[in-house]
Amino acid sequence: MKKIAALALLLSLAVMVRAQEAKETLLFKQLPAVDVKLMNGERVNTSTFANDGKPIIIDFWATWCKPCIEELNTIHDLYPDWQKATGVKVITISVDDARTMTRVAPFVNGKGWTYESYVDPNGDFKRAMNVNMPPHTFVLNGKGEVIWQHVGFAEGNEEELYEVVKKVAAETK
Amino acid sequence: MKRVVPFAFLLFSSTLVTSLAGAQGLAGTPVHGNFQFDGQYYVPDSIIGAPNPPDEKFLNNAFANFNYESDNFLAGLRYESYLNPLLGFDPLYKGSGISYRYLTYRNDKLEVTAGNFYEQFGSGLTFRSYEERQLGVDNAMDGIRVRIKPVNGVYLKGLVGRQRNFWTLGEGILRGGDAELNFNEAFTSWNTKKTQLIIGGSFMSKYQSDQNPDYILPENVGCGGGRISLMNGGWTLSSEYSHKINDPSTINNYIYKDGNAFLVNLGYNQKGFAVLLSAKNIDNMSYRSERDATGNSLNINYLPALTKTHTYLLPAIYPYATQPNGEVAYQGEVFFNLKPNSPLGGQYGTDLTVNYSRATDIYKTNLNDSTGYTTSFFKPGDEVFFEDFNVEINHKWSKSLRTILTYVYLNYNKDVIEGRDGFGHVYSHSGILETIWKITSKKTLRTELQHLYTKQDQQSWAVVLAEYTISPKWSFAAFDEYNYGNTHTDLGGKYDQRIHYFTGTVAFTNNANRFSLGYGRQRAGIICVGGVCRNVPASSGLSVSITSSF
Numbered sequence: 001m002k003k004i005a006a007l008a009l010l011l012s013l014a015v016m017v018r019a020q021e022a023k024e025t026l027l028f029k030q031l032p033a034v035d036v037k038l039m040n041g042e043r044v045n046t047s048t049f050a051n052d053g054k055p056i057i058i059d060f061w062a063t064w065c066k067p068c069i070e071e072l073n074t075i076h077d078l079y080p081d082w083q084k085a086t087g088v089k090v091i092t093i094s095v096d097d098a099r100t101m102t103r104v105a106p107f108v109n110g111k112g113w114t115y116e117s118y119v120d121p122n123g124d125f126k127r128a129m130n131v132n133m134p135p136h137t138f139v140l141n142g143k144g145e146v147i148w149q150h151v152g153f154a155e156g157n158e159e160e161l162y163e164v165v166k167k168v169a170a171e172t173k
Numbered sequence: 174m175k176r177v178v179p180f181a182f183l184l185f186s187s188t189l190v191t192s193l194a195g196a197q198g199l200a201g202t203p204v205h206g207n208f209q210f211d212g213q214y215y216v217p218d219s220i221i222g223a224p225n226p227p228d229e230k231f232l233n234n235a236f237a238n239f240n241y242e243s244d245n246f247l248a249g250l251r252y253e254s255y256l257n258p259l260l261g262f263d264p265l266y267k268g269s270g271i272s273y274r275y276l277t278y279r280n281d282k283l284e285v286t287a288g289n290f291y292e293q294f295g296s297g298l299t300f301r302s303y304e305e306r307q308l309g310v311d312n313a314m315d316g317i318r319v320r321i322k323p324v325n326g327v328y329l330k331g332l333v334g335r336q337r338n339f340w341t342l343g344e345g346i347l348r349g350g351d352a353e354l355n356f357n358e359a360f361t362s363w364n365t366k367k368t369q370l371i372i373g374g375s376f377m378s379k380y381q382s383d384q385n386p387d388y389i390l391p392e393n394v395g396c397g398g399g400r401i402s403l404m405n406g407g408w409t410l411s412s413e414y415s416h417k418i419n420d421p422s423t424i425n426n427y428i429y430k431d432g433n434a435f436l437v438n439l440g441y442n443q444k445g446f447a448v449l450l451s452a453k454n455i456d457n458m459s460y461r462s463e464r465d466a467t468g469n470s471l472n473i474n475y476l477p478a479l480t481k482t483h484t485y486l487l488p489a490i491y492p493y494a495t496q497p498n499g500e501v502a503y504q505g506e507v508f509f510n511l512k513p514n515s516p517l518g519g520q521y522g523t524d525l526t527v528n529y530s531r532a533t534d535i536y537k538t539n540l541n542d543s544t545g546y547t548t549s550f551f552k553p554g555d556e557v558f559f560e561d562f563n564v565e566i567n568h569k570w571s572k573s574l575r576t577i578l579t580y581v582y583l584n585y586n587k588d589v590i591e592g593r594d595g596f597g598h599v600y601s602h603s604g605i606l607e608t609i610w611k612i613t614s615k616k617t618l619r620t621e622l623q624h625l626y627t628k629q630d631q632q633s634w635a636v637v638l639a640e641y642t643i644s645p646k647w648s649f650a651a652f653d654e655y656n657y658g659n660t661h662t663d664l665g666g667k668y669d670q671r672i673h674y675f676t677g678t679v680a681f682t683n684n685a686n687r688f689s690l691g692y693g694r695q696r697a698g699i700i701c702v703g704g705v706c707r708n709v710p711a712s713s714g715l716s717v718s719i720t721s722s723f
Contacts, residue, residue, distance in 0.1 A: 027205070040369050040371075040404045040409065041355075041402040041411070043328065063482075064482040064484055065484075070609070073567075097477070098293070098297045098301070099482075101296070102411065102438040103449060105409065105442055105447070106448065106506065106508050109443060109445070109508070110442075110508020110524065111510055112444050112512075121293060121296075122291055122292065122293040123291065123303065129722075130206055130240070130722040130723070132207050132209055133307075133720070148684070149685045149722060150682075151684070151686075151687055151722065152687060154617055154642035154644050154645070155609065155611045155617035155642065155644065156611070156615040156642070156644025156645065157645045159614060160645045
C-alpha cells in the first residue's frame with residue numbers, strides 16, 4: 001500500500017512539474033457580463049471594461065486580505081512604469097461584503113491607489129470568474145480575451161505578471 | 174494500511190486536477206469552473222484536548238463548480254462532497270450531491286433565473302443569500318428570480334423561493350422584491366450634477382405555517398426598508414433602515430415584538446487621506462426562514478458587524494459577530510498615506526491606519542407581557558460586548574524591506590459573544606511586527622513576531638512565524654503559537670497548558686492551481702470570515718488542500 005502512495009506522490013509531482021510552464025491560453029473569449037459597483041454605488045457592467053485595445057489586469061482583493069494588499073502595493077510602485085511601457089490598466093474588484101465594503105473607498109484613497117476600483121459585495125463577479133479566494137489576478141489582451149490567471153501572491157510574482165502584460169502589449173501593437 | 178489508501182487516492186486526484194488544469198483551463202470553451210478539496214488526517218493529541226479521532230481518521234470537504242455562459246444563456250451546477258465533514262463543520266453536511274444548479278436567460282433589460290441563486294438587497298439588512306464555503310455557510314435560494322432594467326437608472330428585482338439548509342430546504346417560503354433608482358442615470362437634469370444620489374427600497378415576506386400547539390404565531394412575517402447613498406466631492410453618506418414585524422423565534426425567546434435595524438456610514442476621502450465613521454442600531458432583528466433555526470443556518474438577512482476583521486493569528490483569537498437581539502455599535506477609522514520623501518513618510522512612504530470600534534447592548538426596560546421589553550433608538554445599555562482600538566503602520570524602508578507594525582487592544586465579552594457563562598470579559602493587548610524582506614527578485618522571507626498579553630482566559634500568547642517564498646511557485650511556512658502564559662493545568666494537574674501549537678506548510682502554486690500540505694496543531698477557537706464565525710475544535714494532524722480554477 002505504501003508503495004502505491006509513494007507512486008501516486010511521484011506521479012503527482014511529475015505532472016505538476018510538467019504543468020509548470022506559465023503560458024497564456026484563451027480562458028474566456030470575453031469577460032462574463034455581471035454588474036459590479038463603483039465605490040459610489042453606481043452599477044457598471046463588466047462587459048463594458050475596456051482599455052483602447054491595450055492590456056487589462058483584473059485583480060480580486062479584499063480589505064481583510066493581506067497578500068492582496070501586498071500585491072496591490074507592489075504593483076502600485078511599478079504602475080507608472082508599466083503604464084508608460086505597455087498602456088496597461090489595472091482594475092481592482094473588492095470582494096468585501098456589507099461588513100467591510102464601506103472601508104473600501106477610504107482604504108483605496110488612504111493608500112493613494114490610482115486603480116479603477118469596483119466592489120462586488122455579494123460575489124456575483126467572483127463566482128462568474130470562478131475565483132476561490134483572493135488574491136486572484138487575470139490578464140486581458142487587447143481583444144478583451146482573458147488569457148492568463150494566477151491565484152495567491154508572493155513578492156516577485158509581479159515580474160511574471162508583467163512578462164505576460166508585455167507580451168500581450170507587443171502582440172496588439 | 175487503511176491510512177495509506179486515502180492519501181493514494183488524494184494524490185491521484187490531485188494529479189488529475191493539476192494535469193487537467195495545467196493548461197490553465199478549458200481553453201476557449203464557454204465552460205468554466207473551480208474546484209476545492211480540503212482534507213485532514215487526524216492524529217490523537219491528548220495534550221491539547223483534541224477529541225480522539227473517529228474510527229475513520231481522514232475527513233474531507235470538497236466542491237466543484239461548472240458554469241456555462243453564452244450571450245443570453247447561462248447554466249451551471251456545483252457538486253459538493255463531505256465524506257465525512259471536517260471537524261468543526263456541521264455534521265449535517267455529511268454526504269455528497271449536487272447542491273446548486275441554475276438556468277438563466279438574459280437580455281439587456283431582463284434576466285430570469287430558475288433554480289439556485291444568491292442575491293442581496295442593499296447592504297443586506299432585509300435580505301441576503303450568500304455563501305462562505307470556508308465556514309460552511311450557504312443559504313442559497315432555490316426558486317425563481319427576475320431582474321429588470323426598465324429604463325436607465327432603474328433596477329428592479331423580484332424573487333420567490335426557499336433557502337438551502339445543508340442538504341434540505343428551509344420550511345419558510347420567501348417572497349420579496351427590491352427597487353433602486355440612480356438619479357444621475359435616470360434624470361437628464363441630474364446627468365451632469367456633481368452630487369450623486371441613489372435611493373432604494375426592499376421588502377421580504379416569509380411564510381411558515383404555525384404548527385405550535387401552545388402559541389398563535391404569525392405565519393407571514395414581513396420585513397422591509399429603505400436606503401440612500403449620497404456623494405459629493407470627497408464626501409459620502411450611506412444609510413439603510415429595515416423594519417420587521419413581530420416574529421417569535423428560538424433566538425428571541427418567542428417574544429411578539431417588532432424588530433429594526435439601522436446603519437449609517439459617513440466618509441471623507443481624498444488621495445492619501447480618508448476618514449470613515451459608522452453607527453448601527455440593531456433591535457430584535459434575527460430573521461430566519463424557520464423559527465427554530467439557530468447557528469449560521471437559514472438567515473434571511475445579514476447584520477454586518479462594525480469591527481475590523483483581524484487577520485493576524487493572535488488578535489483573531491477574539492473575533493466579534495453582531496448580536497442580533499440587540500446592539501448599538503460605532504466605528505471610526507482614519508487612513509493616512511504619508512508621501513515618499515515627506516518628513517514623516519521616509520524615502521518610500523508610510524501608510525498609517527487608526528481604527529476604533531465599540532459594541533454594546535441596547536437599553537431595555539423589561540415588560541411582563543408577550544413583547545418582552547421596550548427600548549429607545551440608539552440608547553446603549555450598560556453591558557459592553559466588544560471594544561477594539563488598533564493602529565497599523567506600514568513602512569517601506571528600502572526597495573527590498575517593508576515592515577508592518579500593529580497594536581491591538583481588545584475588550585471581548587466572552588459570555589455574550591460565545592454564549593457561555595462565568596467567563597466575563599477578556600482584556601488583551603497585542604503587538605505585532607511583520608517584516609517582508611525581498612532577498613532577490615524571486616525570493617522573499619516574511620516573518621511575524623506577535624505577542625498577546627492578557628490576564629484572563631488562556632492568558633498570554635506569543636507567535637513566531639517565518640515564510641519563505643520562491644516566486645511564483647513555492648512557499649514554505651512554519652509557525653509556533655505558544656500559550657506560554659497559561660498557568661492553568663488540565664485533568665487534575667496532569668497536563669501543563671503552556672502548549673506549543675506548531676504548524677508547518679508547503680504550498681505549490683501554478684497559475685490558478687494551488688496545492689498545499691500542512692502538518693501541525695490547530696488550537697481550539699473561532700474561525701471567522703466576513704463577520705460570520707464557526708467554532709473549530711483543537712486538532713492535530715496532516716492537512717491537504719487543493720484549489721483550482723479552470
